Amino acid sequence: MPTIPSGKYQLRSLHEEIALFDRKLAHAQSHESFATEGERGTAVEKLTAKRSLLIRKAQQMIDEGIEFAESERPRSLRPVENFAAEETAAPVVAAESATHPEPASVRSAHESPFAGTALDYRAELEDYKSGKAKRKTA
16 A cells, blocks of 8 residues: 655545535435345445544654645534523624614625624614715715
């Protein structure tokens, strides 16, 4: 078996292969037709074994210190987000939105996740546009 060279691009490829095997497993478990459930179980076991080998290789590369972006990691391997932290962050966003009210004419059907925060620029943009229009007419 050839040795895979270590590098961030090889790790990215491994993560893509793991994601592919995740999709193959999901398809074999729910959509693919087999003659018996035993055949389905055998196919799922083979895919799981190949996937676990890829996961071990990827984890070994991560342990060696190869850098990667968290967004490149397959969804099945991403850490579960802490929902309690999101619940405590919600009142802070509401408090900040009260300090920076947004004009109703600027709001869209798809609110920005930054709406009402210090990163919200729409109110300042409207002020700039109105000031610029006043300067043009003067």
